[in-house]
Amino acid sequence: MEIISQIAANFYHFLQGQMTKMWWKVGTVILLFYTIIAGFLLGVPDKYILNETIRNLYFHVPMWMAMLSVFVMSVFYSIRYLDKGLEKDDLASVECVNTGMFFYVLGLLTGMLWAKYTWGAYWSGDPKQNSAAIAFLLYCAYLVLRNSIDEEQKRAKISAIYNIFAFPIMIVLIFVIPRMTDSLHPGNGGNPAFGRYDLDGRMRAVFYPAMAGWSLLAVWIATIRYRIRLIEYKNNSLD
Amino acid sequence: MKKLLFLILLTLSNIAVFAQSGTGPEMADVFRSSGKIYVVVAIVVIILAGLAIYLFSIDRRLRKIEKEK
Numbered sequence: 001m002e003i004i005s006q007i008a009a010n011f012y013h014f015l016q017g018q019m020t021k022m023w024w025k026v027g028t029v030i031l032l033f034y035t036i037i038a039g040f041l042l043g044v045p046d047k048y049i050l051n052e053t054i055r056n057l058y059f060h061v062p063m064w065m066a067m068l069s070v071f072v073m074s075v076f077y078s079i080r081y082l083d084k085g086l087e088k089d090d091l092a093s094v095e096c097v098n099t100g101m102f103f104y105v106l107g108l109l110t111g112m113l114w115a116k117y118t119w120g121a122y123w124s125g126d127p128k129q130n131s132a133a134i135a136f137l138l139y140c141a142y143l144v145l146r147n148s149i150d151e152e153q154k155r156a157k158i159s160a161i162y163n164i165f166a167f168p169i170m171i172v173l174i175f176v177i178p179r180m181t182d183s184l185h186p187g188n189g190g191n192p193a194f195g196r197y198d199l200d201g202r203m204r205a206v207f208y209p210a211m212a213g214w215s216l217l218a219v220w221i222a223t224i225r226y227r228i229r230l231i232e233y234k235n236n237s238l239d
Numbered sequence: 240m241k242k243l244l245f246l247i248l249l250t251l252s253n254i255a256v257f258a259q260s261g262t263g264p265e266m267a268d269v270f271r272s273s274g275k276i277y278v279v280v281a282i283v284v285i286i287l288a289g290l291a292i293y294l295f296s297i298d299r300r301l302r303k304i305e306k307e308k
Binding site for chain 2: 020025029032033036037040041201205220221224227228231234
């Protein structure tokens with residue numbers, strides 16, 4: 001327990017220290033440039049039905065990875081808020097969720113467009129799609145709940161607890177339940193994931209940098225939102 | 240460092256080795272032979288560059304405001 005809290009504290013100070021630094025933002029942009037150029041131009045396996053849309057793997061899946069990254073950070077800050085009771089951890093947590101919701105919508109929309117041309121319809125009531133929609137509402141409820149409480153500390157505490165519970169439920173809805181039933185989505189319900197046949201070395205060379213690049217971009221946007229929020233908070237508390 | 244470079248070289252080598260099979264599902268080979276996919280890539284790169292510059296400038300303005308505090 002002692003070690004875990006020590007690691008968490010170190011991680012926290014690392015995040016706070018690197019937030020305004022330049023190096024990882026430059027790295028993010030380089031990764032994204034590489035992803036887009038290589039994602040369009042490098043070779044991909046030839047597959048029926050998928051054809052060139054297999055390249056969506058470099059763009060659709062990283063949206064979910066980006067969402068997941070900021071949601072994990074949000075849970076981290078929520079736990080820290082409950083531990084230390086610092087207002088700024090609550091602000092960090094909610095701004096991570098806000099950024100995550102943006103990438104959530106992008107993930108849903110890109111998934112729908114891809115589904116239209118491979119599964120035949122934008123929305124076919126697939127377990128993966130339905131679960132993703134339910135989990136989306138779960139996080140909408142988080143934001144509504146949060147905004148409905150006026151008292152600052154109560155709001156922070158209740159939304160931190162809600163957030164910590166919402167995260168595992170979202171994971172189960174999106175990544176576990178579709179695997180247990182029939183789903184068209186790759187990697188679910190007996191469908192092979194891309195890793196099985198299609199994700200050969202050429203695709204891995206683009207896919208992993210794409211996952212890292214888009215995740216870092218989401219973190220970057222979240223830090224900007226958090227810093228703005230912090231200034232707003234300080235201005236409001238001075239008045 | 241040498242090991243790392245060698246690893247990167249090996250990882251990338253499969254790109255060159257992978258030959259396009261003659262028969263199989265139709266891919267965008269024709270489209271590419273006309274050479275215009277690069278136009279799309281260039282446009283997306285411009286958009287990304289614009290967004291990156293935009294984000295960096297927001298970041299810089301924010302840092303300035305934070306310093307004033």
